[in-house]
Amino acid sequence: MNARAKIAEAPPSISTATDRVAGYDWDALAADLSGYGCAVLENLLTPQECRDIAELYPHEEHFRSHIHMARHGFGKGEYRYFRYPLPDLLGDLRTVLYPRLAPIANDWNARMSIAARYPETHAEFLKACHDAGQTRPTPLLLQYVPGDFNCLHQDLYGDLAFPLQVAILLSEPGKDFTGGEFVLTEQRPRMQSRAEVVPLRQGDAVAFAVHNRPVQGGSYRVNLRHGVSRVRSGKRHTVGIIFHDAK
Numbered sequence: 001m002n003a004r005a006k007i008a009e010a011p012p013s014i015s016t017a018t019d020r021v022a023g024y025d026w027d028a029l030a031a032d033l034s035g036y037g038c039a040v041l042e043n044l045l046t047p048q049e050c051r052d053i054a055e056l057y058p059h060e061e062h063f064r065s066h067i068h069m070a071r072h073g074f075g076k077g078e079y080r081y082f083r084y085p086l087p088d089l090l091g092d093l094r095t096v097l098y099p100r101l102a103p104i105a106n107d108w109n110a111r112m113s114i115a116a117r118y119p120e121t122h123a124e125f126l127k128a129c130h131d132a133g134q135t136r137p138t139p140l141l142l143q144y145v146p147g148d149f150n151c152l153h154q155d156l157y158g159d160l161a162f163p164l165q166v167a168i169l170l171s172e173p174g175k176d177f178t179g180g181e182f183v184l185t186e187q188r189p190r191m192q193s194r195a196e197v198v199p200l201r202q203g204d205a206v207a208f209a210v211h212n213r214p215v216q217g218g219s220y221r222v223n224l225r226h227g228v229s230r231v232r233s234g235k236r237h238t239v240g241i242i243f244h245d246a247k
């Protein structure tokens with residue numbers, strides 16, 4: 001993928017969320033999403049931005065709730081949902097990533113014969129969520145220590161669900177932590193499941209399907225789940241950008 005080279009022309013530290021998102025080859029990303037259910041946006045954040053976001057974790061004023069995964073059977077580790085207003089960079093990324101992903105989501109729904117279509121802007125989609133009673137922000141910051149893992153799951157929080165989401169790795173594998181790979185599985189109808197381990201470096205984002213995607217032009221759909229393998233050492237932080245809000 002040539003996104004790393006492209007983004008290097010305009011270092012993320014000096015470019016807005018709009019500029020850096022525009023710097024990716026979206027045809028290639030759409031082809032990866034439709035072919036594999038995931039695509040990597042290399043170097044979406046700088047190491048300093050990653051550290052700045054990860055360091056928000058202990059500051060409760062940024063968050064609306066705190067989840068201990070083990071208490072819910074979700075795995076082991078913890079996360080916090082941001083409260084509104086989101087930190088600027090995350091809010092901006094949510095706003096500018098959405099219109100890149102909405103055409104892919106609409107194409108998928110057409111191929112799967114699902115009637116729902118997603119509006120052009122995130123503001124319009126959020127209004128639909130809020131009108132449907134899904135008003136609570138879903139972007140989240142996750143923290144893992146040795147032994148922690150995130151069970152395979154789908155981030156669905158109500159009837160309205162945008163079919164793609166993004167997670168950004170904030171820590172550097174091999175340096176800040178080991179283990180802790182981002183994993184996706186695809187359950188194929190009447191067939192064995194397929195797994196994909198997504199190689200990410202600090203600042204890389206993975207865009208992936210929340211629950212379904214069409215295969216072979218839409219002749220069947222697969223059911224996806226994502227999770228994180230066990231962290232072997234160190235500390236791992238990620239930030240998740242989910243486009244629908246929660247009930």
Ligand SMILES: O=C(O)CCC(=O)C(=O)O
Binds near residue numbers: 155226228240
């Ligand atoms: O920590 C990760 O890489 C996965 C986070 C996650 O489940 C999410 O962003 O929805």
Ligand SMILES: [Fe+2]
Binds near residue numbers: 154155226
């Ligand atoms: Fe998730």
